[in-house]
Structure formats: C-alpha cells, structure tokens
Amino acid sequence: MSCDRIRDLLDDLLAGELASEVSQEVQEHLGRCLSCRREFKELQELLQQTAELPTEIFPERDLWPEIEMRIASARWPAEQERARPEPSRPWWLYLAAAVLALAVFSVPLSRWWIGQSANEAQQARSQTQPVVLVAETTGSEADIARSQDGVLHARKDLLEMLERRRDEMDPEVLVVVEENMRLLDEAIGQLHLALEEDPGNRRLHLLLATRYQQEMNLVKRVIRV
Amino acid sequence: MRAESAIICFDELFPVFLLDGHVSTESDLVSRAQGGDLGAFETLYRSHQGRIYGLCLRMVADPHRAEDLTQEAFIRAWEKLAQFRAESAFATWLHRLAVNVVLGDLRSRGRWSSQQVEIADSPALESAATPPRSTRKVDLERAIAELPPQARTVFVLFDVEGYRHGEIAQMTGISEGTSKAHLHRARRLLRKALSK
Numbered sequence: 010m011s012c013d014r015i016r017d018l019l020d021d022l023l024a025g026e027l028a029s030e031v032s033q034e035v036q037e038h039l040g041r042c043l044s045c046r047r048e049f050k051e052l053q054e055l056l057q058q059t060a061e062l063p064t065e066i067f068p069e070r071d072l073w074p075e076i077e078m079r080i081a082s083a084r085w086p087a088e089q090e091r092a093r094p095e096p097s098r099p100w101w102l103y104l105a106a107a108v109l110a111l112a113v114f115s116v117p118l119s120r121w122w123i124g125q126s127a128n129e130a131q132q133a134r135s136q137t138q139p140v141v142l143v144a145e146t147t148g149s150e151a152d153i154a155r156s157q158d159g160v161l162h163a164r165k166d167l168l169e170m171l172e173r174r175r176d177e178m179d180p181e182v183l184v185v186v187e188e189n190m191r192l193l194d195e196a197i198g199q200l201h202l203a204l205e206e207d208p209g210n211r212r213l214h215l216l217l218a219t220r221y222q223q224e225m226n227l228v229k230r231v232i233r234v
Numbered sequence: 235m236r237a238e239s240a241i242i243c244f245d246e247l248f249p250v251f252l253l254d255g256h257v258s259t260e261s262d263l264v265s266r267a268q269g270g271d272l273g274a275f276e277t278l279y280r281s282h283q284g285r286i287y288g289l290c291l292r293m294v295a296d297p298h299r300a301e302d303l304t305q306e307a308f309i310r311a312w313e314k315l316a317q318f319r320a321e322s323a324f325a326t327w328l329h330r331l332a333v334n335v336v337l338g339d340l341r342s343r344g345r346w347s348s349q350q351v352e353i354a355d356s357p358a359l360e361s362a363a364t365p366p367r368s369t370r371k372v373d374l375e376r377a378i379a380e381l382p383p384q385a386r387t388v389f390v391l392f393d394v395e396g397y398r399h400g401e402i403a404q405m406t407g408i409s410e411g412t413s414k415a416h417l418h419r420a421r422r423l424l425r426k427a428l429s430k
C-alpha cells in the first residue's frame with residue numbers, strides 16, 4: 010500500500026474498524042515508515058487534546074429569562090381563545106411578575122420595566138380580556154401547599170447562609186444581589202397579595218414557586234452552594 | 235457594571251438539585267417539568283446549559299448564534315417534553331434535540347446541504363485554517379472554529395461529542411462514507427493548523 014493509502018486508513022485504524030489483515034499491514038507500514046508514523050502520532054495527539062477539551066462552556070449572559078419569557082408568551086393565544094368570563098385578577102399583575110423575571114438580572118432594566126408596568130396597569134383597567142403568562146400546573150392544592158412549605162424552608166436556610174457569608178463577599182456584588190432580591194421580594198409580595206384574594210388560583214401559586222426558585226438560584230450562585 | 239457581570243457570568247453545575255427544600259434527582263425534575271413546573275425546568279436548564287451552549291458554540295463558531303440556538307433548544311425541549319420517555323437519559327435526549335436545532339439552523343442558512351458532498355479542500359479554506367505566522371500558538375478551539383462548516387460539524391459530533399458515523403449520517407442526511415470523509419478532512423486541517 011502507498012503512504013497515501015495508509016494515511017487514509019489511520020482513522021479506521023484508530024476506530025478499530027479495519028479487518029485484522031489490513032490492520033496488520035497498516036501497522037507494519039507504520040513500523041518502517043517514519044513519515045506515516047509521524048502522521049499517526051500527530052493524529053493521536055490531536056485526539057488526546059480533543060478529549061481534554063472542557064465538556065461545558067457557559068454563555069456570557071444568563072439566557073434563562075428570555076427562555077422563560079418565550080415559553081410563557083407562547084401560551085397567550087391558546088389561553089386567550091379559552092373563554093374566561095370573569096377575570097378574577099387584573100392581568101397586569103401577572104405581567105408585572107413575569108416582567109420581573111425577565112429583568113431580574115439587570116437592575117437598570119428592571120427599574121424601567123417597573124415604570125412601564127405601572128403604565129400598563131392604568132391601561133389594563135379598561136381591558137376585559139385576561140392575559141395569562143404561565144402554564145397551568147397539574148398538582149393538587151395539597152401538593153402546592155406542601156411544595157411551598159419546602160420552598161420556604163430551603164429559602165430560609167439559604168438566606169441564613171448568605172447572611173453568614175456577607176463579610177466575605179465583594180460589596181459591589183452584594184449591592185446587585187440585594188437589589189435583585191428586593192425585586193424578587195416585591196414580586197413575591199404582589200403575588201401573596203393577589204393570593205389572599207384568590208387563594209385557589211394555581212397560576213399565582215406556580216408564579217410564586219418560580220419566583221422563590223429564582224431567588225434560591227440567585228443566592229445559591231452567589232454563595233456557591 | 236463589574237458587579238453585574240460578576241453575577242451574570244457566574245454559572246456552575248449544581249450537582250445536587252434543591253427543589254422544595256429536598257434533594258431532587260433529575261428524573262424528579264423532569265416529571266415536574268412535564269407537569270408544567272417552570273421552576274423545575276429552570277433547574278434543568280441551569281444544570282445542562284454548559285453542555286448545550288458548548289455544543290452549539292463549537293458547531294456554529296459564533297457566540298451570539300450559539301446563545302440563540304441554546305435558547306431555541308431549551309424552548310424546543312420544553313415543547314417536546316411530553317414526548318420524553320424516562321427510559322432514556324434526559325441529557326442524551328436534550329443533547330440530540332440540540333444537535334437537531336443546530337443542524338436545522340445550518341441548513342436554513344445554506345451552511346449544510348446533504349447534496350453537497352464536495353469535500354475537496356479549497357485554497358481559501360486551507361488558508362483560513364492556517365493562522366498568520368505571528369500567532370504560532372494555535373489554540374485547538376480556535377482551529378475548530380476555523381474549520382469549514384461541514385467538517386467542523388462532523389468533527390464536533392464525532393470527536394468531541396462521541397456520536398458514531400451512523401448516528402451522524404442519520405441526523406444530517408449525509409452518508410456514513412461522507413461523514414468519514416468530513417472527519418478525515420477536519421482532522422487533517424486541524425493537525426495542519428496546530429503544527430504551525
């Protein structure tokens with residue numbers, strides 16, 4: 010076999026896909042041909058280096074808020090088609106909460122959005138069609154209540170951990186974390202108010218659980234749990 | 235500004251999922267997400283984003299498109315979550331779905347065509363894979379990014395992600411032989427780039 014032919018077979022040799030007599034012929038060639046041997050060694054080195062590449066690369070920005078927003082907004086048309094005679098909550102409450110989710114990692118943007126959602130609230134009063142942003146949950150009320158207890162418990166632990174590590178943290182980071190926490194707490198507060206008037210509303214429960222989860226994710230990232 | 239990006243960039247894999255105050259397994263999270271729990275799905279996103287973004291970035295060699303494709307992949311995953319069956323690993327299912335999202339994007343941009351079996355090296359591509367002499371130390375990631383799209387795709391899927399030629403052929407619509415030819419070419423171009 011020519012050197013070119015041998016080199017074409019090196020991939021198959023490494024993959025163990027050559028018939029044994031061909032494999033033997035290639036290996037014999039490698040034993041006596043320095044230039045093919047060098048080629049083979051380079052190939053092995055490349056594969057070694059490739060195997061050492063990190064399996065994970067993280068995006069430079071948080072991609073989740075947009076994913077969440079798009080998932081939520083995909084539900085609009087279907088939800089709107091379903092007739093809802095009497096909207097039990099002003100729709101802007103849902104919007105405000107979802108908007109906070111989008112803005113939670115960007116403080117200046119959040120401020121702007123809060124201003125916007127107040128305007129939207131004004132306009133909303135003349136609207137009768139509810140816009141609902143979140144998926145229906147299938148869990149029972151008891152499941153929801155149980156899950157909320159768990160969430161509150163975990164949240165309390167995490168906040169205590171955050172408090173203990175306060176001194177070790179970069180003050181600038183702390184400012185941003187606290188601002189984000191404040192925004193999340195505001196959203197959580199709004200949701201609790203809404204739930205007082207409409208305790209059985211599953212969407213509100215789901216939104217609330219999502220906000221708590223976001224808050225915990227934020228704290229976990231900061232304190233590196 | 236610095237403080238904000240410090241948080242935005244700080245991402246890591248949480249090996250233990252904390253949900254409802256309990257340690258949850260991935261399959262708990264998947265079932266909850268299948269039931270409409272966006273919080274559980276976010277936790278899945280957080281734990282898989284690195285693998286999926288890494289895959290997208292290496293396949294398209296463009297950070298902004300990789301971000302879009304990562305988002306697209308997770309949105310598609312949410313939409314198709316009902317089709318996921320617990321007998322396969324969620325990571326495998328998600329990964330394959332992401333590969334299909336990226337391939338769909340490459341096709342729509344005309345960067346991938348099953349008809350295009352032309353694998354001859356064009357001088358332009360050869361020189362693209364050869365960095366200027368001033369930067370002799372070529373980093374492998376960069377060399378991969380500079381591969382022609384089809385060769386890069388097959389290299390990333392086979393050598394980085396561990397798919398076999400049969401699977402690549404099935405996903406891309408090329409033949410196994412063509413997949414092998416692309417891999418051969420990619421490896422040769424990479425060795426050339428790295429030996430400079």
Ligand SMILES: [Zn+2]
Nearest residue numbers: 012042044045
């Ligand atoms: Zn030889």
